[in-house]
Amino acid sequence: MTAVMWFRRDLRLGDNPALVEAAADGGDGGVLPLFVLDPRLWGTAGISRRLYLGDSLRALDASLRDREGGSGGLQVVRGDPVRRVVAAAREVGASRVHVAADHGPYGSERDAAVEEALARHDIELVRTGSPYAVSPGRVLKKDGTPYWVFTPFSRAWAEHGWRGPIDPPRRVRYLTLADTSGIPDLQRPDGLSLPTAGEDAARRRWRAFLDGPLTDYARDRDKPGVDGTSRMSVHLKWGEIHPRTMLADISERGGKGTQTYRSELAWREFYAHVLHHRPETARDYYKQEFARMEYDEPGELFEKWQQGRTGFPVVDAAMRQLRATGWMHNRARMIVASFLVKDLHVEWQHGARHFMEWLVDGDLASNQHGWQWTAGCGTDAAPFFRVFNPVSQGRKFDPDGAYVRRWVPELADAEDPHEPVDPIVDHAEERREALDRWERIRG
Template identity: 45%
Template structure:
């Protein structure tokens, strides 16, 4: 019989299209997941992600048991746990999907070093991206810093390999060591059970991911370009948390979109490539989550304010489209993509709060919190990142609401205190006449806040801050 192996599940919580798992063949293997908060430190899983992971691990274990194996759970320092488990079962190889976060790369180096000293090896496969970031270079041999040529380069590589079927059976090791129970990992966030409502919106796990992809491929993808910016309807794929935890691979999503053959396919594939671009940026610029990629933005004159940040977090800015998004985030662990841009722009431009504050809040409250995408998108909005939005692009939250939530259905759902306002005033209640507010049962400042800052004032202040930064840079 072949010597046993250890397979380390990480951001690939699925059986299908899992090259590392497929490489096991009929070898006996211990299938392991380690909750290692110490390695990530400040980027340890946020509360919403911990809920998702709890549910996803339960689903994965059930799928493994149906194939004759089970999931071994552990908690602690993976640099000690993984080599120890490999030694206990006599594994020659530890197999895993490659990770790209700076802390994960350092951890893998440490694990590989320890294994090597014991005559074992760490074998990494591509599990969570279409292509390895270090293999994509410009014609000058440099990493890409602009999305459009990066996208062209991805398309020029041709179609990704077809997905690999899930193994029909897996062989466990003869005497597996005892692991932790799922509850013992303590993943479910303590305190208020704000996460209990998540299950009404999501089905974590590989089956849930497949169902979501199938539903999107049958219906929404045909109108993807038209509907993706309309928050009141399900016009997006909502695959982001499934991709983040690897319950579906980008290869599977790519080929499913191709097979659907509908007109929204190209737009959806470009979104997958934007995700790849974020990882490409993180790989080559590991400071992405903490430091602005454009060095001059380290001197940006932010006006950090705890009350302003708190009003934004709670959905009490006085701008209905922003507040609706922030409340949707709190209730469901997710926010519509268009509203994410509006809410993020409002925080960093109208309120001049450091983008890192918004990034941290999203990290804790998003079920799809993904270090590369979260950091890259916040830096894009702030103007400090790769291929960033121009500094003078300041979303007008009233006009954005009127354009993308014309009838106010999205705002009425998430900001119910404004539900009785007519369409004309739903996105700017402070402009409504007193009698209109009275009929709607709204007293501004009591039932719903007045705007925390006027749009014209916020925009002027943001442009002045950027002008001051540019003047300082010119004088340097």
């Protein structure tokens, strides 16, 4: 008997329940480690995400080849998953294909289609685990309905609990395919610096955070000019580490930083929970009344926002950081999102799409609902009348200007790096305009 392990958002060997199940299922017959380059996902990814994914796949391939008893690396094919997964399973004579469940709108539909196609050949799709400590759909109110507010969800989530981490399988015979596409090897643009990908890199980064910034995380996490965050979002996005592993590690530690970090992991799971129950909110408004608001079509000002040329230093620093590293500090994400929606009056979907193109950690649930939170139309949303002032936000969270000076080098020697330079809009005027538009939909 043989089995297929179809990797998606779980590019690791450790603490991977689906891989453990595949290894037990395949037994002496072996396991085919498969990754499908899906044109629908690959085609919407920007260069940063494509490059990072390629690096992560290479790291997984190396891990598979290095494992005791491993005889083949990651098998990468390109095309429609329905066709490619079925073909791969039939080629190696597998009776089951193992996956970690995907609860996203596209992923769940894709998996249902693959499951149906496999069944026509008497092959079973087996879902084990998910990219979350608690899979979406499991944490519900006593009446069986979903939570729509974070705080009660987080309490129920913690009470539900999760299993502990598990070791990778040993002595697995990894199978190969006769014809594969290979892992994409793309040209890296000059000036683009991405984090190191892979399971080992994730573990190193996590250990460094535990031994350093975690202690002061509650104090420093909102300061973009300080290395006070974990930078683990990209590793979670691609499943190079599982949140269970992280929760197990921080459970051994106390302090406010630990409590705050655990809450941030709960927010990630909450947004996945919301998207699972309201899949339309990946593109549409959680609070439908905001769809009636008057918005401006994205044009020249939107392009200046994308390029980091707004004249508002902290906004420009954040947008340039995104282009240069594929990542942006979370406080900066809120500032630039507020600026786009409430200063430039552009609908949140345009900004969310830009982020998903460039962010290496672009998680659909967290990204879309983070944008809706700032735009005032999501769950637990910041009220619309809370319009971030980009100048005061910069001075508050980047008091010495380290963040702005790093990413807006023309202001490196400025006496006040947060003072706008040739701003594209008047913030006070646009704030009044945003509130006027909001008032018109309230009546």
